[in-house]
Amino acid sequence: MPPLIYARHSASSSANSNGQPARQISGHDARHATGITFGEKINANTASILIEKTNFQYFGISQYLFKEFCRREFSDCDFVNVGDDLGFDNLRRVKMSYHPHSYGPKYTIRQKSLIK
Numbered sequence: 001m002p003p004l005i006y007a008r009h010s011a012s013s014s015a016n017s018n019g020q021p022a023r024q025i026s027g028h029d030a031r032h033a034t035g036i037t038f039g040e041k042i043n044a045n046t047a048s049i050l051i052e053k054t055n056f057q058y059f060g061i062s063q064y065l066f067k068e069f070c071r072r073e074f075s076d077c078d079f080v081n082v083g084d085d086l087g088f089d090n091l092r093r094v095k096m097s098y099h100p101h102s103y104g105p106k107y108t109i110r111q112k113s114l115i116k
Helices: 061-073 089-096
Strands: 004-009 023-028 031-042 046-054 079-081
Touching: 031 061, 046 061
Parallel strands: 046 079
Antiparallel strands: 004 023, 023 031, 031 046
């Protein structure tokens, strides 16, 4: 049985700099949370997925929540930024399976006083 899905817009107090509300979708079985995806629209045709966390005991829940979230919340967007793979091979494979349009540069920011 697929998980129950709850989608909601967060309160307007958490709007981004463009005045867009943050959005989330979560999945639940009869007793437990199966996952959550949280994102925002960053301009008229681009959304950004900020957080994805799922219970790996539910096979396919990550892909299901991602697909449902994009369909429900960002169907009017041409692009969805899902971030980088953090150096994890399995995460890279999953992200590549979405057939990305392009890749952006990756930067590391460090506090100057901590650089030696």
